[in-house]
Amino acid sequence: MKTWVENAWYVAGWDAEIDATPMARTICGVPMMFYRKLDRTVVAMRDACPHRMLPLSMGIKEGDSIRCKYHGLKLGPDGVAQEMPLKSDKVNTRVCAETFVVYERHRFIWVWIGEKAKADPTLIPDLWPCSEVSWTFDGGYYHVECDYRLMIDNLMDLTHETYVHSGSIGQPELMEAPLECEVEGDTVRLWRWMPGIDAPPFWRSALKKDGPVDRWQVCQFLLPSSVMIDVGVAPVDAGATLEDHDQGVRGMVIDCMTPEDEHNHHYFWGMARNFDIDDPGFTARFKTQQGGVFAEDKVILEAQQQAIAANPGLKLNAYSIDQGGVRARQIINRKMTAQGGNPE
Amino acid sequence: MKTWVENAWYVAGWDAEIDATPMARTICGVPMMFYRKLDRTVVAMRDACPHRMLPLSMGIKEGDSIRCKYHGLKLGPDGVAQEMPLKSDKVNTRVCAETFVVYERHRFIWVWIGEKAKADPTLIPDLWPCSEVSWTFDGGYYHVECDYRLMIDNLMDLTHETYVHSGSIGQPELMEAPLECEVEGDTVRLWRWMPGIDAPPFWRSALKKDGPVDRWQVCQFLLPSSVMIDVGVAPVDAGATLEDHDQGVRGMVIDCMTPEDEHNHHYFWGMARNFDIDDPGFTARFKTQQGGVFAEDKVILEAQQQAIAANPGLKLNAYSIDQGGVRARQIINRKMTAQGGNPE
Amino acid sequence: MKTWVENAWYVAGWDAEIDATPMARTICGVPMMFYRKLDRTVVAMRDACPHRMLPLSMGIKEGDSIRCKYHGLKLGPDGVAQEMPLKSDKVNTRVCAETFVVYERHRFIWVWIGEKAKADPTLIPDLWPCSEVSWTFDGGYYHVECDYRLMIDNLMDLTHETYVHSGSIGQPELMEAPLECEVEGDTVRLWRWMPGIDAPPFWRSALKKDGPVDRWQVCQFLLPSSVMIDVGVAPVDAGATLEDHDQGVRGMVIDCMTPEDEHNHHYFWGMARNFDIDDPGFTARFKTQQGGVFAEDKVILEAQQQAIAANPGLKLNAYSIDQGGVRARQIINRKMTAQGGNPE
Incomplete structure (x- = not known):
């Protein structure tokens, strides 16, 4: 199947x-x-x-x-x-x-x-930051022993960072900002806009400037199986908006999941950024750090896949935080049904 | 199934x-x-x-x-x-x-x-020696890759010691004494009474006394899957009987088998004793020795499970020595059938 | 099946x-x-x-x-x-x-x-060189994770040496000589006769003589699953023929494949020879070398077996070089059909 x-x-x-x-x-x-x-x-x-x-x-x-x-x-x-x-x-x-x-x-x-x-x-997903001249992009690869859709679920949710990545990028204060979600055609956008906050150390150092910032996280699902996460900050007085926020520093977390078979996938991950683009040292350090974070996800998702097999009477449930993944799966299922497939 | x-x-x-x-x-x-x-x-x-x-x-x-x-x-x-x-x-x-x-x-x-x-x-099996004040009890755990019922068969038979444990506790003279077996409700008792013999070194040292002894081995199966083996010696002149033999030194080998699934089980083993109960050194030494003996059983039973899979045309046969295991399985099967199951 | x-x-x-x-x-x-x-x-x-x-x-x-x-x-x-x-x-x-x-x-x-x-x-296959008095024979054993018939295919083909054994016995010039094939009852013979050529180093050293030689390679399939390969050289003036070529030095590569199950087999390999038969050093050195060559086949055949499983829509195809294996399989299939089996 x-x-x-x-x-x-x-x-x-x-x-x-x-x-x-x-x-x-x-x-x-x-x-x-x-x-x-x-x-x-x-x-x-x-x-x-x-x-x-x-x-x-x-x-x-x-x-x-x-x-x-x-x-x-x-x-x-x-x-x-x-x-x-x-x-x-x-x-x-x-x-x-x-x-x-x-x-x-x-x-x-x-x-x-x-x-x-x-x-x-x-029809190739428009991962434009990966080839934009004023941006730079690099990343890595993991073989992950789970259904690729579990990784989409994982990436279309911004709360798991608190627990899965408690030792690295997780930050409880992120949980405060409300989430918004929007489906447009075959893409899903899930975002959080944090106006007028103190920039966390990573972004302050990227911005090279003090003072209050607007901060954003925008997850975007692209058929058949990519997720791009737009992250960054801009000085409050620059007037950044959800639609237009190139006034500060931006990174785009890039995730492409390719099914190997029904229970395994190839995970291509990386980050594009529009700052310090001529600093290969930054790229190398960030890639190492990002690889560590995504290795934490790999552990969780492989355990999840095994638990799904070991608990045949249970099913995955979805709460409010899962709306991004739920909608991405709806788009996948609609396509699969149209192709005569049998989505789960 | x-x-x-x-x-x-x-x-x-x-x-x-x-x-x-x-x-x-x-x-x-x-x-x-x-x-x-x-x-x-x-x-x-x-x-x-x-x-x-x-x-x-x-x-x-x-x-x-x-x-x-x-x-x-x-x-x-x-x-x-x-x-x-x-x-x-x-x-x-x-x-x-x-x-x-x-x-x-x-x-x-x-x-x-x-x-x-x-x-x-x-309904918890009455493993009374494990919590009796004048007794002491300790043991260990093995994961065994076989149907838990093969371990019950193994424990409800007192002859395999000669071959499986030839290097440790096996003693050919045990084979001489006749075996008796009795079913009472949901328990099976299988025993051997050896009156007026020389105590073997282990028991002589436990008894701290010379002279002829009565020796016993009494296996008891308890639903759903425990076996208790009452072993020990008493001086001949103390008048020990099958029903009452606390005149000498007694040990109770405790074995609880919990199915993990159809082909694997958790094996909890140990020994309770009513002598030298304040000697933790004795406990530790005995546990090490007992762990070695039961590891020999693990090797045999896992090989047996694999042979069952590799020889689909054959079936397990039972001879006189297997009467204890046969009756324990009859009790298990009767219960399973009553529960609408399908015992092998 | x-x-x-x-x-x-x-x-x-x-x-x-x-x-x-x-x-x-x-x-x-x-x-x-x-x-x-x-x-x-x-x-x-x-x-x-x-x-x-x-x-x-x-x-x-x-x-x-x-x-x-x-x-x-x-x-x-x-x-x-x-x-x-x-x-x-x-x-x-x-x-x-x-x-x-x-x-x-x-x-x-x-x-x-x-x-x-x-x-x-x-009915035992007539591997006569293995027990002929004026010959000597030794070899080894490999467990190979593939259908035994893939090894028969491999051995009934003399071209794979060029690629699989490029680092050892492969020699492009062998590819020039035409192949001939003959079925007689339940055996298949596939051969190459190379008249008047320079002996390669191994055979020159075996012959202990210079000058042009006739060289041969004759593969023979024997039911149910043996292959004997007759190899050697004789001085041109000795008048060796396909039927009678004991004038020089001969080796017989012996291969017996025994199914373990449908996807694994036991591979018994060796070489009999009619020269230097009292030199155990030669035997030992040759066995080591031959073991290395057959280990290369093992790698290839196990990869082939895995590829067969991974590509369920494909099937094995046969070209001219495969005629020996094709005919050996026809004989196997004919026997299996006669026995009510269902050959692939």
């Missing part, structure tokens, strides 16, 4: 993860392998030789082609046979590995899951 | 295992967590937050309440919500975790499996 | 693996244990005590009998009870463990899988 939307783009990997040497990763239940051609465009192919199914990711790169490590069947980047195991045999071009449409954007390699003909790059 | 009797008390843990910090343990297929309140009474709750199912055993104790580590839902020791994740939300007291009836007796924490209304402490 | 032919002999172990102490090994889904009697003939018995199923391989040898480690049931080498757990009990000779017909030949212990009455030693 598929738990994901089809005819959609999913992150297959960071741009830096994929190079000339094949990388294996199972996406939405399909074993795939990825590599870059000499022109640096990315090839995605089913990770099984059409001959005897040995993973092609174990194979040998020859120019832009891949030669299977078992009997040497050579396939071009289009997946079509270029040389049979016995070199003297006539090449049968119906021998081919399934290929997948990929697109590089916003520092990620995206792969299209669904009908190839419908692959449209304009 | 349940393999255990319901509406019965099972050992959840040693009294010393459970304290203010929650302890997780799955009992009869149900993930539970246990902790002590400030008044030292024990709370047993399903180990899943009613909100998003995170194990409550990962949570934070606040007084006698538990707060979930994920979103901070706070539950009282009665399992009922005391605070919602968003503190400003009205508390919904229908939000609650399932609780279980527990009772502390004979150095163990017992949990009632079945209909709460029927929980009756007088 | 069985994946093997019944009423056939399978290798249970090397002659040296089986001695007085029982050895456990699952053959064609049946847990078995093997030991040698004092007269050195081999006993094969189901590895489960007829009493409580404890593996008999954990038991205690007493003369030619085995005594179960749990309750001491003693069985003769014919599997029949010789002593009950309670020694005073009358022996019930209907109590017995299933035994299997075994035969020692060609340095292996063979076990008959199927109807006992049909067990006929003349």
Whole structure:
């Protein structure tokens, strides 16, 4: 039973993860392998030789082609046979590995899951801060042993920080500000606006300025499975609003969840920011810190997945704080139903 | 398919295992967590937050309440919500975790499996030597990867010692004495009376006296899954009988098997004794030795469970030595059938 | 669903693996244990005590009998009870463990899988070089986590050496010589004849002579699951032919694959040779080298088995180089169908 939307783009990997040497990763239940051609465009192919199914990711790169490590069947980047195991045999071009449409954007390699003909790059989630010139962006990867939707639930909620991240970013005072939520088409926005407060140390240091600030946290769910969280502060007198708040310093927490299968997902996380963008030391320090925080989520979500399996008579319940996740799941379920799927 | 009797008390843990910090343990297929309140009474709750199912055993104790580590839902020791994740939300007291009836007796924490209304402490197996003033009692715990009934079979048989424990307590001469067996209601007694023999070194040292002794071994099965083995010696001239043999030194081997699920159980073992009761050194040495002996059983029983799975065409057979286990299983099966179950 | 032919002999172990102490090994889904009697003939018995199923391989040898480690049931080498757990009990000779017909030949212990009455030693695959006086033979054992038929495919193909064994025995020039294939009854022969070439270093050193040689590689599949590969060189002027090539130096690569279950097999490999037969140093060095080469196959085949599971929509395809394996599988499938099985 598929738990994901089809005819959609999913992150297959960071741009830096994929190079000339094949990388294996199972996406939405399909074993795939990825590599870059000499022109640096990315090839995605089913990770099984059409001959005897040995993973092609174990194979040998020859120019832009891949030669299977078992009997040497050579396939071009289009997946079509270029040389049979016995070199003297006539090449049968119906021998081919399934290929997948990929697109590089916003520092990620995206792969299209669904009908190839419908692959449209304009449907790639608009993670604009990841490629905006005046911003910088970096992050990491975790394999998480849970349904990707549990991570969406987790990210579309701003209260769990208090408990899960009590030792790092959790701050009880965040709980005071009211939450607002809005659905617009296929996106959900959940936010908290904190006007005229003292900036916490991290943001004060980013702003390089004293005095009261407006602070915001805006979570945005984007189909099929990304969450962007807009965070930052601006001096009160700059007049920042929910719609327009580039007067101060902004960060965008970027989270892309790609189903590996029904019970596991690939978690690509990072932060884009519009300040100190030429300071790689800041980037490196922040990435380490963010990795630590998200590792705390990984522990919680994997325990949650196991508890779901161990308590078959129970179901997940939703309270007011879960409205963001609930609405994101409604959008996912609506799409899955329209595709003839059977959402939980 | 349940393999255990319901509406019965099972050992959840040693009294010393459970304290203010929650302890997780799955009992009869149900993930539970246990902790002590400030008044030292024990709370047993399903180990899943009613909100998003995170194990409550990962949570934070606040007084006698538990707060979930994920979103901070706070539950009282009665399992009922005391605070919602968003503190400003009205508390919904229908939000609650399932609780279980527990009772502390004979150095163990017992949990009632079945209909709460029927929980009756007088049904706790009468392991009287564990709490008798003139006796002392201690023991240990093993997780054993086999059906708990294989351990009952094992304990209701006094011949396996010769082979399984050949390096420790096995003694071929034990095999000479005839076995007798008796069923009375829901208990089975299996015994061997050895009149006028030389006491073996362990018992001679316990008796602190030379000369011929009467020796006994009396296994008793108690529903739902305990076995008590009365062992000891008395000087011949003291006139000990099967019914009354407190004239010498006695030990009671205590074994409580609690199903974790159909193929695993929690094994609580120990020995009570009515001699040298103020010698903690004796207790510690004996516990180490007994732990070694029962570890030998664990190896055998886990191999047996695997062999049962690997030989689906075979079945367990019973000979004369198995009469104790056979009758214990008949009692278990009769109860299970009466409860609409389907005993093997 | 069985994946093997019944009423056939399978290798249970090397002659040296089986001695007085029982050895456990699952053959064609049946847990078995093997030991040698004092007269050195081999006993094969189901590895489960007829009493409580404890593996008999954990038991205690007493003369030619085995005594179960749990309750001491003693069985003769014919599997029949010789002593009950309670020694005073009358022996019930209907109590017995299933035994299997075994035969020692060609340095292996063979076990008959199927109807006992049909067990006929003349059906043991004719691995004659393993017991020919003027030859010597040795080898090793690997447990391989794949269907045994994938190993047959692997061995009945002489091209994979180029890629799988590129660092060891692979040689691109082998690919030039044409392959020929022939089915005769239940055997398949696949060969390559390379007349008048320079001997490669290994064979030149074996031949101890310079000059052009005829070189051959002849793979032979033998029911139910052995492959023998005849390799060697002879001086051109000796007039070697495909049928008669004992003029030079010959090696016979011996491979016997025994299903453990549907997804795992026991791989017995070695090489017989008719040169330097009194040089145990040569044997030891060659065995180490051959073990390294076959470990490379193990990696490939286990990855292939996993890929088969991960790509349920794909199937194995066969090209010209696979003709040997295809025909071997046709013979296996024909036998399995005749036995009412359901070959893939």
